[in-house]
Amino acid sequence: MRRKLAAGNWKMNGLAADLAELDAMKPAAATRQTDVLICTPATLISRAAEAVSGSAIAIGGQDCHVNASGAHTGDISAAMLADSGAGYVITGHSERRVDHGETDAVIAAKSEAGYANDLIAVICIGESLEEREGGQTLDVVGTQLKNSTPDAATGANTVIAYEPVWAIGTGKVPTLEQIAEVHDFIRAKLVERFGEDGNAFRVLYGGSVKPSNAQDIFAVSNVDGALVGGASLKASDFNAIIEALDAA
């Protein structure tokens, strides 16, 4: 039985004053069946980890460098994330694939850097609108999944997040049938590659998840939770999403 995961990605949002939102998420996070994760900007990780200490909320980073240390001005290593109190790291978010030219091979290497520091990698994959309209969704998702996921991935050290690029921050959400098609496909590919352990990977949906659509999305087969952007910034929204997931 996979534990569910409600994950928030704060992206480039969050100052010290916003740590109060984490405090307000603690009661909702104290659920039986759902893990709760907030990936803050790197500048807040250590304070966020302190703020959630003793609660059920885990803290993660949003990216890491492939190397452990060295002359990489402005970059942050997986060891630094772990040292700051992170337990997870997002790799391969579409905003990094697009803004920073990250390839599947780089994303796999970043995920491995995470494993080496006992971080769980949340590996993101998803098609663009053009690819969706061109009927290439499963090809694109399949290739990204294969090449961004290291051979060392397991259901314990890796979470897959399916985030259609056109659904991120747009308010547009795929139909439940479209979500089911991709999640069932991802599950089949994981089982094909990793055998029985392929059933242990959590597969999250991401892209315009809100309290108003969460219940329907969480009822879809092979949806084990969500990676939430905008609606994870405020406890009032994210708590409702946690509760919808826990009840699903």
Ligand SMILES: O=C(CO)COP(=O)(O)O
């Ligand atoms: O990119 C996302 C999470 O990583 C989704 O963002 P939104 O929930 O704001 O659409």
